[in-house]
Amino acid sequence: MPDAVTDQVADALPGLIELRRDLHENPELGFYETRTAGIIAGRLNDAGMSVKAEVGGTGVVGVLDTGRSGPTLMIRADIDALPVAELSDLPFASTNGNMHACGHDGHITMALGAAELLAGRKDELSGKLVFVFQPAEEFVEGAKAMIADDVISDHSPDRVIGLHLWNQYDTGFVGVNEATVFASADQFELTITGKGGHGALPHTAIDPVMISAQVISALQTVVSREIAPNAMGVVTVGQVIGGTAPNVIADFVTIKGTIRAFTADIREKIISAVERIAKGVAESLRGGAEFKLLNGAPPVVNDPGVASWITGIAGGVPGVDEVGAHEEVPVGDDMAEFINRAPGCYFLLGAGDPERPPHHNARFVFDEECLPLGVEIFARAALDYLGG
Ligand SMILES: [Zn+2]
Ligand SMILES: [Zn+2]
Structure with missing residues (x-):
């Protein structure tokens, strides 16, 4: 089974890279992610999920309800860009004055890749998978808006997971802390x-x-x-x-x-x-x-149990060289709003090396080699948790 997942991710990868580059070329600021949300909703729909758009403004929720009793796993990805004029020399660089300078184009791609893969394996799962595509992370308003729009109370997740790709860690490293992640x-x-x-x-x-x-x-x-x-x-x-x-x-x-x-x-x-x-x-x-x-x-503080589960899952993914604790980072992220309402884990996915321009920099470029790793960690986590 695990090898089959790796193969499936490899098969989907060219299409996912194309998606990521399209998102990168067309970044949208928080609460204005209408084109982005349209693409997400369309793909979730095509995968056979039930889709709710305009949750908390421009948020999108995709639900895969297996109809069998079991736990609910929520996977959250943020979707907004920054008001930064891009100076990278990528052929798909943005020219609209905004930029995916934090890697959220990668987050969307990895969560969608996992959603599509898992929708095709619905028969192996019991319980419910909920994919949350959250707007406006950069000014920490989107999570609150989606929660006010009942994203938690509608689904009562048993666990919530998410990732932030991290340019200052080598591709192949997965950072999982058992407590504080971000400030x-x-x-x-x-x-x-x-x-x-x-x-x-x-x-x-x-x-x-x-x-x-x-x-x-x-x-x-x-x-x-x-x-x-x-x-x-x-x-x-x-x-x-x-x-x-x-x-x-x-x-x-x-x-x-x-x-x-x-x-x-x-x-x-x-x-x-x-x-x-x-x-x-x-x-x-x-x-x-x-x-x-x-x-x-609030600070992003992982649940130790969910964190050690993710450590085990990530360690089994081919291409992941090392899973370990990372330095706490004094940036903020409203993933905290989800983790404060259900036991969760927010992990960092290495996406480059320490020499690369940092997040929010106009020359920010992440290593696309991280994409299949993130898809596979999400997919294996869901298959493990809902596959029992
Ligand atoms: Zn950011
Ligand atoms: Zn970010």
């Missing part, structure tokens, strides 16, 4: 309020630019003074927007930043410390601070 990612906005006035008469005004400077400095004490040295935390202020002229004291200043952590605990601690410090410092200087959390995602 939480939260954006915040602070409005620092003062009282506008003449730059020459500061005593008649309350200067929000000066208060902002104090707040920004004080925010750097959150990680250095409130979080244990062996825990990871980041507070970055990336935007300061305020003032209209050199001799005018503004009414308010807007500060925007990002918060990262590897555990839910530290995440909460940092969020509340940022709010407390901003308000405390601003008030001590006669101003005020309003704190708002914008979009965010």
Whole structure:
């Protein structure tokens, strides 16, 4: 049976590479993936799955219900691109100003490849397979939107798996962690309020630019003074927007930043410390601070049982040279929203080597040799879990 899967993947590969290149040439931003979603829905339909489109905006769900009782496995792939003008020299490079610079074109291809293969082997399975094609991962809104549209409550998955291809690991390496994979990612906005006035008469005004400077400095004490040295935390202020002229004291200043952590605990601690410090410092200087959390995602933390199952599955796939733990990466991914609702595993699939341009870079190119490996890991996981 396993050899037959390898052969089937090899047979499907030329068509999958063609699909991947077409997706790469036509990238679409989060919640605008209409062409992409149309292709996904069409192929799932052709494979004989029941398809629901427009789930949480532009999401697509394909269900293979075997009609026999058994567990439900959910496989999730993200489908959006980034607002990056592509500078790769690929013959199928995007020219529309957006780019699949994170490899989500590969994710779509691998999940679809597995869906098509498994639909053809429905008779060997018991239970339900649910393929989730999620929009808008890059600004971590798509998972929440699909969940609000009942993707979890409709299917109650027993396990949820997914992969992110990873350019900085050699093709043939599969990274599986038994706990944290990626960090939480939260954006915040602070409005620092003062009282506008003449730059020459500061005593008649309350200067929000000066208060902002104090707040920004004080925010750097959150990680250095409130979080244990062996825990990871980041507070970055990336935007300061305020003032209209050199001799005018503004009414308010807007500060925007990002918060990262590897555990839910530290995440909460940092969020509340940022709010407390901003308000405390601003008030001590006669101003005020309003704190708002914008979009965010929890850390991606694998279930150890599901992770060790995936480790075993991946280890049996020809072409996979090594399966092991990988460094926790301080990027965010809203796969966390799924894994927090069902035991799951998000694994990294090596797709190049450490010298390649990193994800989100305009010259990002991944190694297509990773594609059959991802298809086969998904397919074997499903055959193992639903094939018993
Ligand atoms: Zn990304
Ligand atoms: Zn990504």
